[in-house]
Structures are given as structure tokens and as C-alpha cells.
Amino acid sequence: MSDLMAFLRLALKSLRNRKFTTFLAVLSIALSTALLLSVERTRRATEEGFTQSISQTDLIVGARSGPINLILYTIFNMGSATNNISWESYQDWKKNSSVEWTIPYSLGDGHRGFRVVATDENFYEHYRFRGDQGVELAQGTSALGLWDVVLGSEVASQLHYQLGDRVTIAHGVTRGEGIQQHDDKPFVVSGIMKPTGTALDTSLYISLYGMEAIHMDWKDGAAPTRDKAIAASSIRLEDIKLGPITAFFLRTKSRIETLRLQRAINTYKEEPLLAIIPGATLSDLWRGLGYIEQALKMISWMVISVGLVAMLIAILTSLNERRREMSILRSIGAGPGEIAALLVFESALLAAVGVLIGLGLELSGFFLLKGWLESRFGLYLVGSPVTSMDLIYLLIIFGSGFFIGLIPAIKASRLALKDGLTAKV
Amino acid sequence: MESDKIIELSQVCFQYPGAKSPTLKISQLDIFKKEKVFLYGPSGSGKSTLLEVLSGILQPQQGEVKILGENLVKMTSHQRDRFRANHLGYIFQSFNLIPYLSVEENITLPLVLSPSRRSKLTSADVSAEVERLCQHLGLGDLKSRGVTQLSVGQQQRVAVARALLGNPELILADEPTSSLDHDHRERFIRLLFEECEARGTTVLFVSHDRSLEKIFTRSLSFNEINQGGAE
Ligand SMILES: Nc1ncnc2c1ncn2[C@@H]1O[C@H](COP(=O)(O)OP(=O)(O)O)[C@@H](O)[C@H]1O
Ligand SMILES: [Mg+2]
Numbered sequence: 001m002s003d004l005m006a007f008l009r010l011a012l013k014s015l016r017n018r019k020f021t022t023f024l025a026v027l028s029i030a031l032s033t034a035l036l037l038s039v040e041r042t043r044r045a046t047e048e049g050f051t052q053s054i055s056q057t058d059l060i061v062g063a064r065s066g067p068i069n070l071i072l073y074t075i076f077n078m079g080s081a082t083n084n085i086s087w088e089s090y091q092d093w094k095k096n097s098s099v100e101w102t103i104p105y106s107l108g109d110g111h112r113g114f115r116v117v118a119t120d121e122n123f124y125e126h127y128r129f130r131g132d133q134g135v136e137l138a139q140g141t142s143a144l145g146l147w148d149v150v151l152g153s154e155v156a157s158q159l160h161y162q163l164g165d166r167v168t169i170a171h172g173v174t175r176g177e178g179i180q181q182h183d184d185k186p187f188v189v190s191g192i193m194k195p196t197g198t199a200l201d202t203s204l205y206i207s208l209y210g211m212e213a214i215h216m217d218w219k220d221g222a223a224p225t226r227d228k229a230i231a232a233s234s235i236r237l238e239d240i241k242l243g244p245i246t247a248f249f250l251r252t253k254s255r256i257e258t259l260r261l262q263r264a265i266n267t268y269k270e271e272p273l274l275a276i277i278p279g280a281t282l283s284d285l286w287r288g289l290g291y292i293e294q295a296l297k298m299i300s301w302m303v304i305s306v307g308l309v310a311m312l313i314a315i316l317t318s319l320n321e322r323r324r325e326m327s328i329l330r331s332i333g334a335g336p337g338e339i340a341a342l343l344v345f346e347s348a349l350l351a352a353v354g355v356l357i358g359l360g361l362e363l364s365g366f367f368l369l370k371g372w373l374e375s376r377f378g379l380y381l382v383g384s385p386v387t388s389m390d391l392i393y394l395l396i397i398f399g400s401g402f403f404i405g406l407i408p409a410i411k412a413s414r415l416a417l418k419d420g421l422t423a424k425v
Numbered sequence: 426m427e428s429d430k431i432i433e434l435s436q437v438c439f440q441y442p443g444a445k446s447p448t449l450k451i452s453q454l455d456i457f458k459k460e461k462v463f464l465y466g467p468s469g470s471g472k473s474t475l476l477e478v479l480s481g482i483l484q485p486q487q488g489e490v491k492i493l494g495e496n497l498v499k500m501t502s503h504q505r506d507r508f509r510a511n512h513l514g515y516i517f518q519s520f521n522l523i524p525y526l527s528v529e530e531n532i533t534l535p536l537v538l539s540p541s542r543r544s545k546l547t548s549a550d551v552s553a554e555v556e557r558l559c560q561h562l563g564l565g566d567l568k569s570r571g572v573t574q575l576s577v578g579q580q581q582r583v584a585v586a587r588a589l590l591g592n593p594e595l596i597l598a599d600e601p602t603s604s605l606d607h608d609h610r611e612r613f614i615r616l617l618f619e620e621c622e623a624r625g626t627t628v629l630f631v632s633h634d635r636s637l638e639k640i641f642t643r644s645l646s647f648n649e650i651n652q653g654g655a656e
Binding site: 006007010013014016017324325327328329330331332333334335336337338 | 480482502503506507509510511515517520521522523524525526534535537538587
């Protein structure tokens with residue numbers, strides 16, 4: 001046992017003697033480990049962010065179309081609905097005894113390229129993403145009044161809006177400026193949301209009544225002529241009768257009801273509707289984007305290979321400088337096996353230290369940059385900072401480092417005495 | 426039966442892999458206990474190769490290599506390594522020392538690798554022995570010095586101390602004086618002999634330079650005992 005210790009001490013002293021090569025080998029392992037882990041974390045956060053764009057909603061319901069289309073226009077602000085849901089059908093399902101709450105969504109208008117969502121107080125109360133994250137206001141109050149509008153954080157920061165600013169809504173969601181403006185009925189910014197890192201940040205939120213109010217005097221999708229226009233001041237919330245909505249989110253009282261309710265909605269007689277389970281559809285969609293994940297993984301492995309090769313080069317280079325050392329050890333009784341063990345121990349140690357430093361680097365980098373990554377890229381991490389997958393990667397790197405150490409070890413164990421001693425180093 | 430021979434070679438033939446002819450072809454070589462043998466021969470004739478065969482690092486293709494009555498050829502490579510650690514001391518021409526270890530650590534290095542060599546000494550013995558060797562070899566106050574700060578002469582004396590620690594029966598010296606100037610050579614060898622005589626250690630010393638021949642108890646010409654050659 002003490003022999004082993006003495007032996008290991010010898011290896012450590014030898015490493016210390018070659019500080020620079022040792023440093024390079026450890027650095028190459030550490031950097032590639034850190035890179036692999038951060039690519040892995042990015043991948044995880046991307047997937048997490050994607051599939052957790054909405055949570056606690058059991059069903060999303062819209063007019064019958066494709067599930068992907070439905071999820072795209074409700075969650076990701078992409079595409080549009082082909083049809084509406086009548087107010088009566090909505091009420092029908094809202095009052096269903098298995099339903100705990102619903103959030104109505106009425107889409108179709110925009111503001112300078114951002115979407116306007118008309119919804120009600122349930123949105124502020126019940127909408128959840130990334131587990132239990134809800135909609136929170138950084139300033140002001142929810143848009144419950146007729147002319148109130150709440151801004152997503154991205155909208156507020158890009159357009160430099162503040163509480164009390166007037167916002168005109170364009171008819172029909174468009175990129176850039178709308179052609180037809182509801183400029184006779186401006187909204188007033190009542191609140192600004194905290195950043196969520198989801199597509200929620202890039203929308204404006206008004207009440208269903210507001211949405212109804214700006215379209216009251218419209219006929220068949222066309223703006224009213226001047227004489228037919230109804231003045232904003234003459235409209236009162238109490239007088240408004242709500243019309244069709246685009247979609248709604250639904251929470252069941254008990255999760256077991258979900259499938260039954262989904263089937264019931266999908267076979268609803270009054271109107272063709274489509275109900276989807278958001279988690280399942282999001283996972284499908286993510287799997288469809290699987291090549292992104294593959295590409296990220298490929299990059300990681302290439303990075304690791306480079307790191308390992310760099311370590312191999314560092315050890316092999318130092319081996320040349322160490323022929324004498326090996327010869328001396330041989331002359332005093334070290335066998336080829338012991339020489340090999342010395343080198344394997346060395347590369348294993350380098351790999352282990354490299355892997356640990358890499359992990360430390362990545363974790364500290366991550367915690368330092370966490371806030372910035374969240375606000376700048378919407379990359380949120382849910383779950384533990386180190387996953388079992390990470391540990392497997394670390395073991396693989398360490399194992400490869402160990403096996404790569406066998407190459408110089410075998411080479412060194414074959415050196416004869418003279419090789420190191422006649423050399424004019 | 427206790428033999429008085431420490432080295433017995435018979436019909437040894439050694440050829441490097443890939444070489445056209447054997448480097449060593451020695452029909453008989455006997456060296457007796459407590460002898461101090463000087464073996465001379467030109468550079469490249471195979472002297473170092475012979476020492477590597479004697480220490481069990483190289484395996485001859487034919488013949489017997491008996492050291493202390495034991496045939497190295499019959500041993501496993503692990504046994505040969507153990508045998509070398511336990512019974513032999515090796516001194517090279519130069520570069521004898523591990524640069525990142527201190528004088529004392531270099532001297533005690535064989536004990537790290539050879540439990541049985543150490544078991545001859547208790548740890549108190551080790552420090553007493555190291556102390557005594559260093560005093561005698563003029564390394565008294567250099568023990569904790571890094572070896573790179575020593576002169577070449579001092580380095581060679583450290584190598585002697587290392588070869589002697591733990592009382593190996595046989596010292597193999599491969600031109601250990603060729604990096605020293607003439608005055609130091611003789612002083613160095615006399616120091617080595619004093620230590621070996623005190624312990625009854627046998628010395629086999631190879632060199633291409635015959636100027637030191639007369640101090641030894643016996644002198645051999647490598648070309649006379651060896652019929653092989655690299656030509
Ligand atoms: N590893 C080796 N492989 C092949 N040939 C070698 C090897 N080492 C030495 N030789 C050859 O063996 C011969 C003897 O070398 P060596 O024993 O070093 O001679 P000396 O020590 O007498 O100068 C030389 O011709 C040398 O080229
Ligand atoms: Mg030689």
C-alpha cells in the first residue's frame with residue numbers, strides 16, 4: 001500500500017515537473033468538457049423551453065384544423081386560424097361540469113408586427129408555462145377595462161412603450177404597419193408583463209370586450225364609412241355582446257377526464273372543433289425538429305474528440321522528453337507494466353482533473369450567465385443543474401482519456417534502457 | 426551449493442530484432458564475487474547491450490545468463506524486474522538522476538520500487554544509511570538539494586549512492602566516468618571501490634577508455650569474449 005502511495009507520489013512529482021504540458025492537457029480536456037456540457041445544457045434548455053411553453057393546460061381547443069396549426073397559432077404566434085368558435089359553443093364547454101377553467105383567445109389583430117390577443121381575467125390568473133410559472137406584471141394592472149392593453153415584455157422594450165401610452169391596433173395581423181387601422185379607437189397601456197422567455201413576450205393583450213368594441217361598426221371585414229362609425233366614447237362595456245373567439249385553453253377538474261373530454265369536444269355536434277393535448281403535440285413537434293438536436297450532439301462529440309487528441313499529443317510529446325526518466329526507472333527495477341501503469345495513472349489523473357475542472361467551469365459559467373441567458377435568449381433551465389446524462393458524458397470522457405493514456409503507456413513500456421540514455425536530449 | 430561465481434554466461438547469443446547479425450555471441454564469461462572487472466571495447470561493439478542482458482532487460486535468443494546462480498532466461502519478465510530491483514545496482518554514463526526529485530529522493534528511489542530491497546532496511550536504517558553514504562561520497566549537505574543544481578561529478582556520486590543503497594550484490598557501471606574530467610575519474614572510481622569493498626559488492630565496469638584499467642582487479646577485452654558484432 002505504501003508502495004502504491006510512493007509510486008503515485010512519483011507520478012505527481014513528475015507531472016508537477018512538466019507543469020506546462022500538464023496544464024495544456026488538463027486545459028484541453030476541461031475546455032472540451034465544458035463545451036460539451038454547455039451544448040448539452042443548451043439543448044436541454046431549448047427542448048425544455050419548447051415543450052414547456054405551456055403547462056397545466058390540459059386541452060387547447062380551436063376550430064377544426066391540424067393540431068400543429070392549432071398549437072402554432074395559439075402558443076407560438078405563428079400562422080392563423082381558419083375558423084372561429086361561436087360564443088355559444090365556448091360557453092357550452094366552459095360550463096361543462098368536468099371543466100375547471102378556460103382561457104379564451106381571440107386573435108386576428110396586430111400592432112406594428114406584434115399580435116394582439118383578446119382574452120379575459122383567466123389568462124392572468126391561470127395561464128402557466130415551465131411548470132408553475134404564471135403571467136406576472138412588471139408594472140400596472142391587467143387589461144380588464146375596455147380600452148386597456150397589456151404589453152408583452154418584448155413589445156414594451158422594442159417599441160419603448162410606457163404605462164399610459166396610446167396604442168392603435170391594426171386590423172388583420174400583419175408584419176409591419178397594418179393597412180387598416182382602428183385609429184379611431186386607441187387603447188391605453190395599463191400594464192407591462194415581466195419577461196417569460198416564451199412567445200407571450202411578443203404579444204399585446206386586450207380584453208374580449210375591447211376586441212369586440214373595435215369591430216362593432218365593421219361590416220364583413222371592412223372599415224365603416226365615416227357616417228356609420230361609432231365613436232369610442234359612446235361605447236360602454238356593459239352594452240357589448242361578445243362574439244366568436246379563436247380558441248380556448250381548458251383545465252379539467254381531474255386529469256382523468258382529459259381524454260374523455262377531448263373525445264367529446266372532437267365529436268361535438270354543434271360545431272366542428274379540435275381539442276389537442278398540448279404536451280403531446282409539442283413533443284411531436286420537437287421530435288420533428290430532431291435534426292437540431294442531432295446537430296448539437298454531433299458538435300459536442302467533435303469537440304470532445306479534439307480535446308482527447310490534444311491530450312494524447314500533450315502526453316506523447318512529454319513522453320519524448322521523459323525517455324531518461326523511464327530508463328532510470330527500468331534500471332532500478334520497474335517493469336514495463338509499472339512504467340505503463342505510471343503513464344496510465346497520469347493520463348487518468350489528467351482526464352479526471354480535466355473533467356472536474358470542465359464541469360466546474362461550465363457550472364460557474366452557467367450560474368454567472370444565467371440571468372443574461374434567460375433574458376437575452378429565453379434559455380431557462382428547469383430541473384437539476386447536473387443531469388444523469390451529464391454524468392454519463394463525464395464518465396465517457398474520463399474513460400476515453402484513460403484508454404487514450406494506454407497508447408503512450410504501451411509505447412513507453414517498450415523503450416529499452418539505452419533509448420533514454422544515449423539520446424543527446 | 427554456494428558458488429563463488431556471481432555472473433556465469435554460457436553460449437549466449439543476442440540479436441536485435443531486425444538486425445542482420447547477432448550483436449552478442451559469448452560462449453563463456455565468468456565473473457567472481459567481490460571482483461572489480463574492467464571490460465573495455467570500442468563504441469558500438471555491444472557493451473551496453475551486454476549490460477542490459479545481464480540486468481534482464483533484454484532477453485538473449487540463446488544461452489544461459491546466471492546471476493547469483495539464478496538463470497535469468499528462465500524467469501518471467503516480472504521476476505527479472507524483481508531480481509534486478511533486489512540484487513543489481515546500475516550506473517549510467519550520464520543522466521542518471523530524475524531531475525524533479527531531490528538528492529535524497531533520487532537515492533531512495535529503488536526502495537519505492539523494490540519492497541524486498543527495502544525490507545533489508547528499517548526506515549531508521551534507511552535515513553542512517555543515506556546519511557552515511559552521502560557523508561562518505563561528499564554529498565553531506567546536498568541531500569535536500571534539487572539534482573539539477575549539482576555538478577556532473579556530484580550527480581555521478583548520487584548515482585553511486587543510489588546503486589549501493591540496500592546493498593545489492595552486483596554493480597553494473599556503463600561508462601559512468603566518461604562525462605567526468607580525468608582527475609575526477611580516478612577519485613570517483615576509488616570512492617566507488619571503497620564502498621564496494623566495505624560491502625563485498627562485485628563491480629562490472631565497461632568503458633571504451635582504457636586509462637583506468639590498472640585500478641581494477643581484472644581487465645577483459647570485450648572483442649575477445651564476444652564473437653558477435655554489428656557488422
Ligand atoms: N535498440 C536497438 N536496436 C537495434 N540495434 C541496436 C539497438 N541498440 C543498439 N543497437 C546496435 O547494437 C550495437 C551495440 O550497441 P551498444 O551496446 O550500445 O554498444 P556500446 O555500448 O559498446 O557502445 C550497435 O551497433 C548499435 O547500433
Ligand atoms: Mg554503450
